[in-house]
Amino acid sequence: MWSIVALPLISILLALVVGAFVIVASQLVLPGAQLDLLLPVTAYSALLQGAFGNFDAIVGTLASTAPLVLGGLSVGLAFKAGLFNIGARGQFLLGALGAVAAGITLAGSPSIVAIPLALLAGFLGGAAWGFIPGLLKAVAGAHEVVVTIMLNYIADGVITAVVGGPLRQQGRSEAITPDVGNAALPIIIGSTGHAGILLAIIAVVVIGWLLFRTTLGFEIRTVGANPDAARYAGMRPRVVTILTMSLAGGLAGLAGAVVILGVNHLMTPSFGTTAGFDSIAVALLGRTNPLGIVAAALLFGALRSGATLMEILARIPKELIDVLQATILLFLVANPVLQRLFRLRGVKSGLDTTETLTKTYSGEAVVQ
Amino acid sequence: MDALINALYSIPLVGLVFQLGGYIIAVGPNVAPGILQAATPVALAALCGVMCERAGVVNIGIEGIMLTSAFVGWYAGVLLAPVLGTADLGPFGANPALVVALVIALVSGVLISWLHAWLSISVRADQIISGTIINIVAVGLTGYLNNLISKASPNGAGAFTQFKPPHELTDLPVVGWLLGMFLSQGPIAMSVIVIVVIFQVLLFRSRWGLRSRAVGEHPRAAETVGIDVIRVRYRNVLIGGVFAALGGAYLSMEATNSFQQEMTTGRGFVGLAAMIVGRWSPVGAFGAALLFYSSTALGNSIKFARPSGDLGTILVGLPAQLYDALPYLLTIIILAGVVGRSIPPAADGQPYEREATA
Numbered sequence: 053m054w055s056i057v058a059l060p061l062i063s064i065l066l067a068l069v070v071g072a073f074v075i076v077a078s079q080l081v082l083p084g085a086q087l088d089l090l091l092p093v094t095a096y097s098a099l100l101q102g103a104f105g106n107f108d109a110i111v112g113t114l115a116s117t118a119p120l121v122l123g124g125l126s127v128g129l130a131f132k133a134g135l136f137n138i139g140a141r142g143q144f145l146l147g148a149l150g151a152v153a154a155g156i157t158l159a160g161s162p163s164i165v166a167i168p169l170a171l172l173a174g175f176l177g178g179a180a181w182g183f184i185p186g187l188l189k190a191v192a193g194a195h196e197v198v199v200t201i202m203l204n205y206i207a208d209g210v211i212t213a214v215v216g217g218p219l220r221q222q223g224r225s226e227a228i229t230p231d232v233g234n235a236a237l238p239i240i241i242g243s244t245g246h247a248g249i250l251l252a253i254i255a256v257v258v259i260g261w262l263l264f265r266t267t268l269g270f271e272i273r274t275v276g277a278n279p280d281a282a283r284y285a286g287m288r289p290r291v292v293t294i295l296t297m298s299l300a301g302g303l304a305g306l307a308g309a310v311v312i313l314g315v316n317h318l319m320t321p322s323f324g325t326t327a328g329f330d331s332i333a334v335a336l337l338g339r340t341n342p343l344g345i346v347a348a349a350l351l352f353g354a355l356r357s358g359a360t361l362m363e364i365l366a367r368i369p370k371e372l373i374d375v376l377q378a379t380i381l382l383f384l385v386a387n388p389v390l391q392r393l394f395r396l397r398g399v400k401s402g403l404d405t406t407e408t409l410t411k412t413y414s415g416e417a418v419v420q
Numbered sequence: 421m422d423a424l425i426n427a428l429y430s431i432p433l434v435g436l437v438f439q440l441g442g443y444i445i446a447v448g449p450n451v452a453p454g455i456l457q458a459a460t461p462v463a464l465a466a467l468c469g470v471m472c473e474r475a476g477v478v479n480i481g482i483e484g485i486m487l488t489s490a491f492v493g494w495y496a497g498v499l500l501a502p503v504l505g506t507a508d509l510g511p512f513g514a515n516p517a518l519v520v521a522l523v524i525a526l527v528s529g530v531l532i533s534w535l536h537a538w539l540s541i542s543v544r545a546d547q548i549i550s551g552t553i554i555n556i557v558a559v560g561l562t563g564y565l566n567n568l569i570s571k572a573s574p575n576g577a578g579a580f581t582q583f584k585p586p587h588e589l590t591d592l593p594v595v596g597w598l599l600g601m602f603l604s605q606g607p608i609a610m611s612v613i614v615i616v617v618i619f620q621v622l623l624f625r626s627r628w629g630l631r632s633r634a635v636g637e638h639p640r641a642a643e644t645v646g647i648d649v650i651r652v653r654y655r656n657v658l659i660g661g662v663f664a665a666l667g668g669a670y671l672s673m674e675a676t677n678s679f680q681q682e683m684t685t686g687r688g689f690v691g692l693a694a695m696i697v698g699r700w701s702p703v704g705a706f707g708a709a710l711l712f713y714s715s716t717a718l719g720n721s722i723k724f725a726r727p728s729g730d731l732g733t734i735l736v737g738l739p740a741q742l743y744d745a746l747p748y749l750l751t752i753i754i755l756a757g758v759v760g761r762s763i764p765p766a767a768d769g770q771p772y773e774r775e776a777t778a
Contacts, residue, residue: 074564081495082568136548184752192756197480197548198696199755201689202748209741217739329556336549369567374560381553385545 058396060337063383064351066390068096070379071372095366102361103354109361111242114249115314117353119144121252122307123331124349125259126178126300128340130196132263133296134276139185139200140304141328142207143178147305148312149211150177152229152319153219155312159233166235171251171309178305179298181207186297190290196297204328212321219319229319237314246314252349255303260342272296304331326356326374333377336384352377439731444718447725449597451717453604457675458713458747459706460609461486461684464667465691466698466705467619471660474623474700475653476636477540478547478769481554483688485532485661486668491562493525494672494679495569497577506577512607513581521577522669529665530658532558537657541650544771555688563681579677580606606674608666612706615663619702632656636765639772649772664688686748693751697758700765711754712747719743 072092079087088094103113123140130137137143154173158166185199216227237246263269274282275292282289307327312319330352337351338344355377359370383390390396428438465482472479500517509515532554539550585603590596602613623629631652634642639649667687672679690712691705698704722743726732 074561078565078568081499081565082572136552138552188752188756194752194756198689198693199752201686202693202752205686205748206745209745213739213741329559332552333556369564371560371563371567374556375564376560378553378556378560381549381556382539385539385549385553386543388543 056339059384059387059390060348060380062390062394063337063380063387066383067376067379071376072096074375075368075372091366091368095362095368095372098362098365098368099355099358101358101365103358105361108242108244109357111245113350113354113357114241115244115246116357117349118246118248118252118314119307119310119327120330120334120349120353120356121346122255122303122310123327124334124338124345125255125342126182126303126307127331127335128338128342128345129259129263129272129303130296130300131335131340132276133272133292134279135186135189135293135297135300136197137182137185137200137297137300137304138197138328138332139181139203139301140307140331141325142200142204143181143301143304144308144311144325144327144331145204145207145211145323146181146308147174147178147302148308148319148323148325149214150174150305151235151309151312152232153214155232155235156219156230156318158235159231161234163234163238166233167237167313170232170235170313171306174305174309174312175302176305178308179302181305182301183294183298186294186301189297190293208324211319211323215319215321215323227321232313232317235313236317237310244315246310248310248314251306251310255306256342256346259303263342268292268295307331329374329377330356333381336381436731436734439727443727443731447718447721449600450725451714451721452597452601454717454720455710455714456601456605456612457609458716459709460612461667461670461675461687462691462694462713463612463616463706463709464663464670465688466694466709467615467691467702468660468664468667469692469695470619470623470698470700470702470705471656471663473695473768474636474765475632475656476639476765476767476770476772477537477653477657478551479533479536479657479660480548480551480689480692481532481536481558482551482660482664482691483684483686484551484555484558485529485536485664486671486688487555487558487562487682487684488532489525489529489665489668490672490683491566491668491679492528493521493669494576494677495565496521496524497673498569498574501575501577512583513578514607515577517577518580518673522673525669525673526662526665529661529668531661533657533661533664537654540771541653541657544773547769547771559682562679566679566681576672576677580608580674582606583610606670608670608674611666616702616706623702633765636767639767639770640775643774650774653772667691690747690751693755696764697754699763708754712750715746715750716743719746 075092075095076089079091102109104110123144126140126143127137151170151174154170155166158169181203184203185196188194188199189196215229219229220227221230237248239245240247240250263272271282271287271292274285274287275289279289304327334345334348334352338346338348355373359373362368363370425442429435429442431438465486468482469479497517500520504516504520506515506517536550536554539545540547582604583606585600589603590600592599602610623632631642631647634647635649635652643649668684671683691709694708694712695705697708698706722735726736
């Protein structure tokens with residue numbers, strides 16, 4: 053157990069130290085701010101209180117963990133096939149758009165019909181946004197990193213155009229969609245614990261089963277480990293690439309749908325998300341393993357959820373979470389250095405599942 | 421002649437293509453400087469990509485380097501303006517604070533690149549993951565600091581201004597508009613052309629260029645003839661950092677005089693696509709960047725000078741977001757069409773391990 057969690061835990065602790073340093077150092081560059089050496093303590097205790105301080109806070113953390121689990125599964129699944137899905141952000145947005153479009157159409161229908169269909173629309177929206185880079189990689193060899201990033205920015209435009217256009221609620225001065233009504237996810241615990249939490253747990257089980265108990269999962273892992281060997285074994289790397297990217301997109305889309313149907317219930321043109329980088333961080337910290345992803349998602353869910361209280365009590369911008377996230381990943385990637393520094397023997401390195409990523413860069417390893 | 425043009429324009433559907441061609445020819449000279457301006461940060465990002473990947477290091481952290489330098493340059497200007505003053509030095513609206521801030525921005529770009537170089541060359545981490553981390557660090561740190569700083573809404577050190585070429589040059593027939601395109605620019609945009617030409621010559625005609633390419637194609641062979649692979653890779657990634665930093669500084673110190681959260685909006689990645697489309701050559705990458713952003717300039721032009729006839733009705737009727745998304749769409753389409761025929765350096769993205777230490 054220690055061999056698996058040692059590096060992630062050390063990375064997290066070191067990142068918190070770096071975060072404290074950033075909090076103190078940023079007081080120095082700001083004109084007119086007086087130096088408060090205890091500010092990191094204030095900030096972190098507010099963060100902790102905001103994430104786990106009482107029952108409502110814990111439920112809030114769970115609610116913000118749910119989309120992170122789905123996003124982490126999305127990026128993690130792609131990693132397993134040797135693909136880097138940097139486009140979870142765009143897929144999340146398109147999934148949210150699909151869910152809100154279906155939701156407002158079905159707002160008056162019974163929930164038993166409206167919710168599954170709205171979730172499906174979210175899945176399909178994200179899957180479409182994942183299908184494009186999958187297809188372009190398989191057929192034309194365009195690397196998914198550039199294509200998915202471009203699709204992220206295109207998604208922003210699509211959201212603005214559609215929410216400000218066809219989905220706009222009539223008779224309102226600002227662009228905003230109507231409420232999703234009966235398509236909203238039911239609250240199952242506390243005041244904010246929506247059914248998306250349940251959905252995330254189901255998704256973990258399904259993806260774990262898919263990856264480790266089915267032929268497709270075996271093909272995905274083989275293509276990720278060695279596309280050439282996969283081809284000689286009679287597998288179809290192109291089909292697997294397209295299928296995996298679509299499925300990954302669908303999972304990220306489902307994350308968007310959960311946020312729309314479980315939290316926002318409507319959409320504005322400025323609807324944005326940190327899902328893109330969060331999902332990557334969750335997948336890497338969780339070693340692309342479904343259970344690891346749940347643990348990592350809980351961490352980032354708690355950080356995102358507690359950040360609001362930290363911003364109020366300690367006046368620390370919530371972008372600090374991004375800094376922590378990046379620093380955690382930085383230490384994970386620099387794991388050979390950490391291993392030497394802390395004299396760790398026999399621990400698993402942080403990111404062993406991502407070895408084939410750069411090999412397929414710029415279309416070189418597109419397999420026939 | 422006019423009758424012929426009118427006849428061509430009035431053909432259903434196909435006429436629209438002629439109308440578009442006519443419109444581009446008509447507004448071309450006016451939008452040409454705008455194309456170079458829109459393409460400048462992307463071209464610099466692409467040059468950074470060429471510099472790194474020719475030596476075998478994949479750098480997808482360009483976006484993050486640009487964002488960092490955009491922020492550092494702007495904020496250095498804020499801090500330095502009261503100290504060094506903003507007295508006009510003459511050309512390009514330069515002032516002492518602005519010039520020093522630009523230098524600091526470039527240094528910040530080199531420092532961030534050094535992190536990427538260390539992770540991908542020395543630690544031998546996955547280079548795409550390393551680049552992604554650079555991007556997350558940049559978004560987080562600049563967002564965090566900008567959030568703290570913007571509460572005071574500080575004034576920067578201003579921005580570089582454009583050179584106004586004399587009429588005699590720009591009114592020249594045929595080449596006048598081209599001269600106008602390259603001369604009606606601020607210092608950073610103007611420097612791009614110089615960098616592209618020098619870089620192209622050095623990469624393919626100098627000892628340094630040959631060594632860089634050798635390291636990117638076959639590092640083991642390069643090592644056996646006495647080239648220090650690690651050193652060449654470090655050096656190229658750091659020089660590439662200067663290019664990317666210049667692109668970032670352009671955004672906050674020449675195109676505007678302020679910093680906005682995530683203001684690079686994917687330009688670093690479009691730059692990578694330009695690099696691929698331009699087949700890892702400086703001139704090619706520059707051309708691709710111009711191609712990607714010609715659509716932006718044309719979109720802007722439509723707002724000011726509406727095309728006549730059916731074309732105008734259609735173009736004005738399209739949603740504004742479509743024009744904003746055009747460079748990204750073009751990037752995907754051209755990338756998908758060209759990538760199979762564009763061959764990267766053979767050792768691109770592969771960490772190098774010395775035999776003695778292996």
